[in-house]
Amino acid sequence: MSGEADLILRAAAGDREAFDALIAPRWERLHRIAGRITGDWDEARDVAQQVALRLWQTLSRFRPGEDLDGWIYRMTVNLAIDALRKRQARREDLLAEVPDAIAPRPAGPGRGPLERVLAHELEAALEDCTRSLSPRQKAVFVLARVEGLEPSEIARMMDLAPSTVRNHLFQARSAVARHLRAHYPELCSSWNPPESEPGPGEGMSS
């Protein structure tokens, strides 16, 4: 029996340590996905806790070989979309009321000041540019663009047809690109390299 299957069995029997070992490696990512879909890190915290609670309550139904990652992230996306819909229905604009709702946490030791500023700016721009999208479009955009998931993975996660995902992604990318160009020209201004400097495309590849 694999380590994860064993952890699932133990956690289903009420072993809290096994449960923590199962969810800890996914904890930051599910929090990050929830935060970027809802655009509110307090809400992301609630979503993450709800996901954990539901997982704890349903683990006994898991069978060996079932896709735990798929379950966790599907639940995260669904709860985050629900939270975003509720907030949109209330017509709240948390960013307008609380400008620092999306505020970066202190940077890690390897992160430079410019990088920090840009990361902060990008976070705020992401929320601003995606606010006009529907919750589903926003979720597809975040999963594809920020998390780097393939449309087929997103389709499975969100129970959508791959063509629907591609359609949502196309519309979201177009809307976000338009908004970025219009409101964040400093992020996407064209670059004119000095003649002495090598430009992008002449170095790193991976």
Add this chain to the structure above:
Amino acid sequence: MSTPRDVPHLSAERVAAIAAGAPPSAAESAHILECAACRAALAGRDPSALFALLAHVPPPAAPPALTDLRLPPVPRRTVAAVAVPRLLLAAAATLLAAGALVPLVARRTPEAAESLIAARAERSRTASVVRRVDQPGARIVTLLPPSPDAPSVTMILGTEIDL
């Protein structure tokens, strides 16, 4: 040119790939965040691809610690899955037992005993009459009452019947 952290610029292929949706590596992401040239190259292809750089940026708010999670001591579903069928089984067994006991208990009451005796006597009488009527040559004669209130009399007559 000295590039941020002495990391070379992204190749045109990588810029194109990231703009098309491929996730950048952590090193690429860190480089693009600091390098205006690569950022502009990426934004020139598809500005929305800039958000791919956030893939390696930690969440702005630290996720709550797992130790802060308040979980019920035993998964509720497990308790329900075990407890509910047991309760249902117990209830069904009680109903069956009660159903079986009711006739036994009812027979033990005085009223029930009297009605049982009366029923047996009636069955015995009826059986006797039926035996007599079935004999060859037997006849049933009913005498009409003189008034509607008076009782009628029914007689069974036959050569072998001793009335």
